[in-house]
Amino acid sequence: MHLASEADFDILKLLPAPTNTEEDAGPYFTMGMCYAADPETGEHDITIHRLCVQSKDEISMYFVPGRHLDAFRMKAEAAGKSLPISISIGVDPAIEIGACFEPPTTPLGYDELSVAGSLRNKAVELVECVSVKARAIAHAEIVIEGELLPNVRVREDQNTNTGKAMPEFPGYTGDAKAAIPVIKVKAITHRVHPILQTCIGPSDEHTNMAGIPTEASILQMVERALPGFVLNVHCPSAGTGKYLTVIQIKKRSLNDEGRQRQAALLAFSAFSELKHVILVDEDVDIFDMDDVLWAMTTRYQGDVSTVFIPGVRCHPLDPSSDPRFSPSILDHGIACKTIFDCTVPFALKANFQRSKFKEVDVKRFLPNFRP
Numbered sequence: 559m560h561l562a563s564e565a566d567f568d569i570l571k572l573l574p575a576p577t578n579t580e581e582d583a584g585p586y587f588t589m590g591m592c593y594a595a596d597p598e599t600g601e602h603d604i605t606i607h608r609l610c611v612q613s614k615d616e617i618s619m620y621f622v623p624g625r626h627l628d629a630f631r632m633k634a635e636a637a638g639k640s641l642p643i644s645i646s647i648g649v650d651p652a653i654e655i656g657a658c659f660e661p662p663t664t665p666l667g668y669d670e671l672s673v674a675g676s677l678r679n680k681a682v683e684l685v686e687c688v689s690v691k692a693r694a695i696a697h698a699e700i701v702i703e704g705e706l707l708p709n710v711r712v713r714e715d716q717n718t719n720t721g722k723a724m725p726e727f728p729g730y731t732g733d734a735k736a737a738i739p740v741i742k743v744k745a746i747t748h749r750v751h752p753i754l755q756t757c758i759g760p761s762d763e764h765t766n767m768a769g770i771p772t773e774a775s776i777l778q779m780v781e782r783a784l785p786g787f788v789l790n791v792h793c794p795s796a797g798t799g800k801y802l803t804v805i806q807i808k809k810r811s812l813n814d815e816g817r818q819r820q821a822a823l824l825a826f827s828a829f830s831e832l833k834h835v836i837l838v839d840e841d842v843d844i845f846d847m848d849d850v851l852w853a854m855t856t857r858y859q860g861d862v863s864t865v866f867i868p869g870v871r872c873h874p875l876d877p878s879s880d881p882r883f884s885p886s887i888l889d890h891g892i893a894c895k896t897i898f899d900c901t902v903p904f905a906l907k908a909n910f911q912r913s914k915f916k917e918v919d920v921k922r923f924l925p926n927f928r929p
C-alpha cells in the first residue's frame with residue numbers, strides 16, 4: 559500500500575504506465591476498471607476510460623458523452639463534492655467484458671459487475687478502499703484510489719503539447735481534449751510483484767472487448783422482438799467491435815421478407831454507437847469476413863440493397879463522422895447509419911444455392927487410408 563500523503567509518492571515510480579506512440583499526450587492506463595457510486599442513489603457503475611497520468615498524484619479521465627460515471631461525477635460536482643472512485647487493473651476477464659456493456663442493455667443504475675457475476679455464476683468479490691469511500695475489485699493486481707475533483711479541468715496534453723491523446727479502438731490516435739476532469743489519487747494498493755495489464759487500440763483484444771457486449775446486446779433485443787429469426791451476430795475486429803455488425807438471419811417464408819431489415823433497425827436501437835449492419839443468410843459464415851464479402855458481392859445490389867439512415871448520432875471517435883466530411887453532417891459524431899442487406903430475396907432462393915461439392919472418396923486414391 560502506498561499513500562499519496564507519503565513524501566515520495568509518485569504514480570510513475572510505482573506503475574509503468576505505457577506511452578505507446580510519439581504523439582501520446584502522456585503515459586496512459588488503458589485497462590483500468592473505473593468503479594464509482596451514484597452520490598444520490600448509491601447505485602454503482604463500472605467502465606473503462608482513457609486515463610492519462612498528469613502529475614505525481616493526478617490522472618485525467620476522458621468521458622465519451624453520456625457515460626454513466628460521468629453522470630455520477632456531474633451530480634457530485636453540482637453538490638460541490640468530489641466523487642470517490644477506484645481503478646482496478648488486472649482483473650478476471652469476465653469483469654472486463656461486463657464493464658464494456660452499455661445502455662440500453664445496462665441502463666443508468668445497472669451495475670455491470672452483475673454481468674461478470676452471471677458469466678461466472680459467482681458474485682464478484684469487492685473490497686473497501688483504504689483511502690476513499692469506494693469499493694474496488696478484490697483480486698485486482700493493482701488498485702488506484704482517488705477522487706474526481708469538482709470544477710477542476712486539465713488539458714489532456716498539458717505536459718507534451720502534442721495535440722493528441724492516445725491510439726483509440728477505431729485505429730486513429732484521438733485528439734487531446736482541451737478540458738477534462740481530474741482524479742486526485744489518494745493511494746495505490748497492489749499484489750506482491752503486480753502485473754500492470756494494458757491494451758492498445760486497435761487490437762483484437764480491444765475490439766473483442768467492445769464487440770462481445772455489442773453482440774450480446776443486439777441478440778437480446780432482436781430475439782425479444784423477432785423470436786428465432788436471428789441465428790447469430792458477429793462484430794468483427796475490422797469494424798472496431800462497435801461500428802459494424804454482421805447479422806445472420808433465416809427467412810422461413812415469404813412473410814419473413816423485410817424482417818431482416820427490421821432486425822437491423824433493432825440492432826441500431828440496441829447499440830447507439832453501431833454504424834453499419836451487414837445482413838446475411840443462414841448459409842454464410844459470419845465469422846469469416848471473406849464469406850461475408852462474398853455475400854455482399856453476389857447477393858447485394860447497391861441501389862436496392864442499401865438503406866441509409868442519415869443524421870443519427872453514432873460515436874465521436876469515427877473521424878468520418880464530421881461536418882468537414884460532408885455538409886449533410888451537422889455535428890461531429892453524427893453519422894449515416896447504413897444497412898447492407900446481403901440476404902437473398904426469399905422468392906429467389908432457388909437461384910442462390912451454393913455449389914454442393916461431392917465428398918471426396920479417399921479410398922479411390924488411397925486404398926489403405928484410415929481416417
Ligand SMILES: [Mn+2]
Binds near residue numbers: 664
Ligand atoms: Mn453503465
